[in-house]
Amino acid sequence: MLEFTIEDLSNADIERLRGIYEPLAESVRSLVDATIRTEADAQTVVEVKRDIDAAVARLQSRQLDGAFGVRVTTSGESMGWGNAVIGIRNAFAPLLMTRRDAEGRVSADFHLGAAYEGPPGHVHGGVAAMILDHVLGEAASVDRQPRFTGTITMRYVRPTKLGPLRTEAVQVRRDGVKTYCTGYIADAEGVTVEAEGVFITPRWLRES
């Protein structure tokens, strides 16, 4: 059901493509923030919108038919560049740069700004859920075998302030096709949201 595209790209090719498209996404991420926060007058906004429409037309003149997908290079490098949480070409992505320690613990320090707001000045509870789903899923897949969320529960301890944040997740046990993980999001004053989830080895990876 899920098609991972295999591409014959060298590491140098990947670096070259990254060098072209990553800076663009960074600029667009700033634009998303500025679009929410600007108090520019009507005339300025009309002119800016005209420039953006022109930019869209130029980018669309040659584009993929559908979503970016997940491309796996012949050397085994995985390019989920469109991914909603970690995609370097996705200006929507909070762009978690996760680390894994020797015990399989996955963590990331990250920053959430105006685009991730729910209650005034605070992270949307759904954004916290999105991030925890992703980070627990990574912890479930530390052996590089993808596992997909079966169930996940979020417990909101208190509101999470927009700004610098930290997340961490770890496997707690494995039972056949099920991998159990827990994790949290924390701000400077401590944990704000906790999560626990069961992740499932997909059928096409069992027995292999």
Add this chain to the structure above:
Amino acid sequence: MLEFTIEDLSNADIERLRGIYEPLAESVRSLVDATIRTEADAQTVVEVKRDIDAAVARLQSRQLDGAFGVRVTTSGESMGWGNAVIGIRNAFAPLLMTRRDAEGRVSADFHLGAAYEGPPGHVHGGVAAMILDHVLGEAASVDRQPRFTGTITMRYVRPTKLGPLRTEAVQVRRDGVKTYCTGYIADAEGVTVEAEGVFITPRWLRES
């Protein structure tokens, strides 16, 4: 802890502001999609990036200090225009246009494209969680009293294809400060993710 700004705006003022800023966010939303999917050459991307950086600078020349917040007008209209799920000025938001029926059922038909991808061609599980958190939260608050997520559990029935989707949520019972809700996301072939949650009346709204 949460500051809702009260503004002395008439309905005509709101419409005027919406007319200025909403089209800009729509263009930026197209740009986010194009940034992921473009196959434009390096030179084009450099030029487009330069134009976007200029647009950002113009918008930032006059802007809010922090996030947009939630402004409540003197007539009681709520403007969560920066909201991560429904904010009309937020190009990141999937922009759910929820409806409420007479029984308090909240629903929305919506479309998720390239920016919301997780597994190839499919919705990121975390994005589904984000949407369900929001829609169940709305169902918990149909009497216009905000309630915040206490705990929420998502059960992933099968992968959700990118494209046209539907979501629905409803209150199932209320017990003191706790409101229980369930809901789902469905594609053309039926339900893909189910959710149930407990939503809490904030302390500052109890006794009032």
